[in-house]
Amino acid sequence: KVNVHADQPTVEISPHLYGLFFEDINDAADGGLYAELIQNRSFEYFSLKDTHPRTEFHPLYAWQIASSPKNHDGFVDATMQVHDESPLNSNNTHYVSVTADQPGTFGTQNLGLDGIRIDQSAKYDVSLYARVDDWQGAAPLTVRLLSPDGDVCGTLELPRPGSTWQKFDGVLTANETRDDARLQITTNGRGTLDLDMVSLFPQQTFNGRKNGLRKDLVEALRDLNPQFLRFPGGCITHGWGLDNRYRWKDSVGDVAQRKPNWNLWGYHQTYGLGYFEYFQLCEDLDMAPLPVVPIGVGCGFRCTEFVPMDELGPHVQDALDLIEFANGPADSTWGSVRAEMGHPEPFGLEFVCLGNEEHDTPDMRQRFPVFAEAIRKAYPEIKIIGTSGLGTGIPIYDLMTKEKVYSSDEHYYMSPRWFFDNVNRFDSFDRDKPLIFVGEYAAHDTDRKNTLYSALSEAAFLTGIERNADLVDMTCYAPLFGRKGHMQWRPDMIYFDDRNVVRTTNYYVQQLFSRHKGDVYLANSIDVVAKSPAPLFNGYVGIGTWNTTIELGEAAVNGRPLDLAHWKTTSGKFEHDNGHLAQTDMKATPALAISHESFSGEKIVFTARVKKTGGKEGFLLRFAS
Numbered sequence: 001k002v003n004v005h006a007d008q009p010t011v012e013i014s015p016h017l018y019g020l021f022f023e024d025i026n027d028a029a030d031g032g033l034y035a036e037l038i039q040n041r042s043f044e045y046f047s048l049k050d051t052h053p054r055t056e057f058h059p060l061y062a063w064q065i066a067s068s069p070k071n072h073d074g075f076v077d078a079t080m081q082v083h084d085e086s087p088l089n090s091n092n093t094h095y096v097s098v099t100a101d102q103p104g105t106f107g108t109q110n111l112g113l114d115g116i117r118i119d120q121s122a123k124y125d126v127s128l129y130a131r132v133d134d135w136q137g138a139a140p141l142t143v144r145l146l147s148p149d150g151d152v153c154g155t156l157e158l159p160r161p162g163s164t165w166q167k168f169d170g171v172l173t174a175n176e177t178r179d180d181a182r183l184q185i186t187t188n189g190r191g192t193l194d195l196d197m198v199s200l201f202p203q204q205t206f207n208g209r210k211n212g213l214r215k216d217l218v219e220a221l222r223d224l225n226p227q228f229l230r231f232p233g234g235c236i237t238h239g240w241g242l243d244n245r246y247r248w249k250d251s252v253g254d255v256a257q258r259k260p261n262w263n264l265w266g267y268h269q270t271y272g273l274g275y276f277e278y279f280q281l282c283e284d285l286d287m288a289p290l291p292v293v294p295i296g297v298g299c300g301f302r303c304t305e306f307v308p309m310d311e312l313g314p315h316v317q318d319a320l321d322l323i324e325f326a327n328g329p330a331d332s333t334w335g336s337v338r339a340e341m342g343h344p345e346p347f348g349l350e351f352v353c354l355g356n357e358e359h360d361t362p363d364m365r366q367r368f369p370v371f372a373e374a375i376r377k378a379y380p381e382i383k384i385i386g387t388s389g390l391g392t393g394i395p396i397y398d399l400m401t402k403e404k405v406y407s408s409d410e411h412y413y414m415s416p417r418w419f420f421d422n423v424n425r426f427d428s429f430d431r432d433k434p435l436i437f438v439g440e441y442a443a444h445d446t447d448r449k450n451t452l453y454s455a456l457s458e459a460a461f462l463t464g465i466e467r468n469a470d471l472v473d474m475t476c477y478a479p480l481f482g483r484k485g486h487m488q489w490r491p492d493m494i495y496f497d498d499r500n501v502v503r504t505t506n507y508y509v510q511q512l513f514s515r516h517k518g519d520v521y522l523a524n525s526i527d528v529v530a531k532s533p534a535p536l537f538n539g540y541v542g543i544g545t546w547n548t549t550i551e552l553g554e555a556a557v558n559g560r561p562l563d564l565a566h567w568k569t570t571s572g573k574f575e576h577d578n579g580h581l582a583q584t585d586m587k588a589t590p591a592l593a594i595s596h597e598s599f600s601g602e603k604i605v606f607t608a609r610v611k612k613t614g615g616k617e618g619f620l621l622r623f624a625s
């Protein structure tokens with residue numbers, strides 16, 4: 001029996017529960033939330049062989065010489081090279097030159113990411129920069145959507161480029177639905193056609209925003225009723241080394257002027273989804289923005305670099321300038337950049353997160369206060385969210401307490417069992433210390449799959465968070481997105497490809513809590529009324545081992561002999577029962593296993609006579625409900 005004492009409110013539920021954590025991991029930004037359909041649109045890709053096995057990237061990645069569409073004659077041979085001699089601007093240093101030595105039709109085409117998804121009658125914004133060199137001919141540019149077989153699925157004519165960089169744009173309508181289209185740009189003449197920043201955007205983005213976000217993915221976020229967005233990482237905030245840190249200033253302004261960065265998760269980031277777009281998304285979904293800024297400390301897992309103390313100034317200034325970009329007047333240095341992007345009003349930034357999952361080192365302890373004090377001095381109204389690192393030891397909570405941060409960010413990637421066992425984790429936390437922000441967490445079940453068990457354990461954990469909602473101010477699951485075929489990390493909350501969005505059971509747990517949040521937590525208790533026999537445990541016993549054989553006999557639970565005929569087994573030797581042992585922590589497939597008999601009892605004593613032969617690698621006995 002569950003007793004809820006409606007007349008006994010205990011704590012107020014934090015208005016900031018529940019939120020989102022977005023990081024560009026698993027192709028969550030380019031190829032995900034960011035609706036751009038062209039891959040490597042500005043020819044800035046390069047091999048990541050020094051840090052990742054991803055050697056395949058190069059400046060022409062996803063580009064080919066244009067092939068002749070069906071029933072189109074007059075295509076001539078051409079060559080294609082990437083150059084940097086006279087670039088579009090100093091941030092966008094590479095462009096493609098396609099050259100034909102004889103008059104005819106020629107050009108280039110982009111394959112998108114796993115092909116380009118197009119929908120019949122949908123409209124697409126095309127834009128590109130072009131110029132011609134050593135040119136004979138007067139032909140305009142032709143932009144086509146093509147199937148792999150050369151069927152034309154949409155055409156747009158653009159004017160003939162001149163000899164200097166010029167931006168061209170127009171709208172292309174698709175006349176077919178397919179997932180494997182490509183975008184082709186051709187001209188007719190003889191000479192060299194230079195192209196850069198080739199872009200194709202569905203007009204149907206969320207809220208119809210230019211340079212916008214994928215509608216279906218943002219709708220999945222909106223349906224979670226999120227109260228805040230922590231972004232842009234995660235590990236990409238501090239990057240692989242200090243050089244690779246997320247530079248928010250490179251992510252704002254005209255997209256053609258943004259300086260791309262490579263992504264520590266093994267691919268490239270265009271920064272097309274940048275700080276302006278993040279703030280805009282927060283405004284669209286009515287979420288508080290929670291930017292995470294690097295604090296001169298490398299990612300604890302990958303680099304131990306630190307910005308020398310006497311060079312920290314520009315890094316601190318970056319953090320201060322970010323606040324000005326978000327909140328400053330439209331005529332301030334960075335507020336004017338925001339205003340030029342179409343948002344003269346401030347974004348109303350309230351929080352800044354300093355660092356991500358920092359390891360507890362003396363260098364970190366030296367640098368954190370410099371950032372915190374500078375922000376407090378320039379913007380006393382900003383709430384600083386500190387970091388307590390990864391795991392459960394909360395090693396630097398003492399520093400966060402000393403620094404009087406608003407809240408401190410803890411991360412847990414633990415087993416479902418841990419989440420069940422930690423339902424009471426916050427009951428005894430000292431209320432005089434900073435609030436807690438659970439900025440990343442997920443239950444990692446066997447093989448890191450999204451399972452009902454993992455989702456239930458997260459739900460159980462969240463009940464403990466609500467009971468302690470005077471202390472635990474914010475929580476967000478991590479990571480948010482995983483693109484099919486492009487994943488570095490599992491489990492994630494939402495999986496997708498170009499056409500489908502899969503909301504996991506873990507997603508629905510978040511949604512359940514977020515949509516049905518109370519104002520106050522009411523005192524409650526549970527009375528267990530025993531019936532005969534007491535149904536305290538209904539479950540199974542699993543036995544497994546590796547590289548061996550087992551014979552089992554005379555098994556009993558609480559002295560009651562088990563009728564082995566009821567077990568999911570075959571013959572006298574018991575074989576692997578996938579259904580149940582999938583829930584164990586075994587890393588290898590067990591050679592033999594038995595499982596399953598429902599039984600009840602307050603206390604479970606399992607006895608069995610086991611004859612093991614040829615075994616060498618351990619033995620596992622597991623109870624589960």
Ligand code: AHR
Pocket residue numbers: 023025233234235236356357390440478479489
């Ligand atoms: O969520 C994936 C990664 O886990 C984050 O980038 C990092 O903060 C954590 O270690």
